[in-house]
Amino acid sequence: MPSDTEIAVVLIYPDILGTYGDRGNALALVHRARARGLAARVIEVSTREMVPESAEVYLLGGGEDSAQHLGLAQLRQDSNLAKALGEGATCLAVCAGFQLLAREFTGSEGNTEQGLGVLDVACGRLPSQRAVGEIVTEPVGISGLPMLTGYENHLGNAVLGADARPLGRLVRGIGNGDRRTEGAVQDNIVATYLHGPVLVRNPALADHLLERSTGPLAPYDDELAEQLRHERLEEVRHRGNRH
């Protein structure tokens, strides 16, 4: 994109999908874009507004079961997100956001519900208890990223179809519930159970999402963010992820 164009980061339904500070993902993208001298802004779209048709990055956050249903119903009525994704816009979907982009997920009554179906993923329930704790994965779905760190808090699993590949190989935590993988990457969509917020804890992933629109970015070493990554990874290494 031309260097004088503003990067629009759309935060979808923060009024209902954002239980785990997912707004932070938008702030991280804008922070890292501006650090390179690029103009960037967050567009917050509430459940009573239409999603803009053209933006560089779309963000979907986490939420409780009823919020997830409400968000899905809204996104079925407003086809702009599906249209933008079809045209190749970048998207990060976290937790409930991950599930509602999937082909199906498990509703609050244990029933199977149809998702938006833009990811070749079926989300069900984890076989055991809720996954709660620090999580570490080694990225496999996107090349050139260092270890990913986050915090997971979910009941759902994820079974990937042929069109999707895992975001990471599980090092610590529960992730997709298959003991091996976490998240999904499919074309322009990155989906994950990692909160933290994930882009704050993993600046390289934030840059990857930006670079899909901007092309290669100049290096930017955010010492504080790197220190945070180091602390979280060390914590898991020394104390485990469920303490």
Added chain:
Amino acid sequence: MTLATTDDLESDAHPGPLHRQTRLLLARAAGRAVSTLSRRLGLGAGGTIGGRVLLKVAPTAVSALARDRDVVLVSGTNGKTTTSALLATALRSSMPTDTNTDGANTPAGLAHTLSMGNASTVVLETDEGWLPWAVEQTRPGTVVLLNLSRDQLHRHHEVGRLAAIWREAMTQVDLVVANADDPDVVWAALASRRQLWVSAGQHWVQDDNVCPRCGQQCLHAHGSWSCSCGLRRPEPDWWIEGAELVSGTSRVPLGLSLPGDFNQANAAMAAAAAWSRGVHPQDAVRHMRRVSTVAGRYAIREYHGRSTRLLLAKNPAGWLETINMVAPHRGPLVLAFNSDGVDGRDPSWLYDVPFQRLSGRRIIVVGRRATDLLVRLEMDGLAGVGRARSVAAALVSLPTGPVDVIANYTAFQDARRELSRAERH
């Protein structure tokens, strides 16, 4: 080796009245002894450990000790310690009242409070997750429901689930004094036989946008809220106008010593609950005005020329209220942040707090998760934020004068201990 007979097991499971009483007496004595020991060893207030021993020896102690007493339970995500303290103060003007002053609000703490006094009225601050259990055990005449919002999500997981278990529990309650401005609270309170509605205000609405009854969107406008399913804000019986507490029959200037809008709301809830026990709001408020500190909160401590006010903020709703309170001032701030179990292990919610409103202030960050907070402030563009290894070290690096220290739960306890130690030396 002696094998227990079925009779032995039966007698243990169903002790006779005398056996039960003796066991309870022994349990109370053991609990008190352990509690005193814990206090003397400087391990804390001792309520929780004493209560644990009590419950170990007499597992049904809470229901036995609550029998024939008028129990009022106070619960909510924020304000339960302060509201309990204000309510107990108001009630004491008319009747002997016990309460758990040290914030020990899980079964052990409740057991300890009930065992330590004999007052006919007991105000029990109760953890929101344990509220159904406490209702079952204590059979309260009244429950005060303040608010529900995201907090310790590694433990509670979902606010909606708490609202649902509250609603189930309220079917056993005669009177609920409820915050009419919180849809989750209203939905739960409607399951009780009677309600007293208080407009306690709610700046934080992020957890109130989905209707707890039908899952559709809850609309908020002009200080009210409603859903298309018919659930809506009830007409309040008590509310606040400016700095006055108003009901259909009275209008009382609050004039509290405690700062902040949220403490006016806590006082309104407490005054309404006291009124349900026959205390006139004028009398209730007169006594509540004298409360200037609650469990160390709001207390001003002098530390090498820094007049340090300790403020507790545990979750985004609490931080929002506290930021509203300190925003008009320009003095320096110390922000202390941990993520131990009771703080919530996952501090992602820092991104729900409007820290940009502190822009331009001198800020120093401390605590075991100080880095998370520093990164959070960086994302909001706050420049020149400092870091120190302790609250005391942060204070001495600031100019003399007033300083507000805002801390989450364990960071607050750390700060309180640090400053108390300094006062003793």
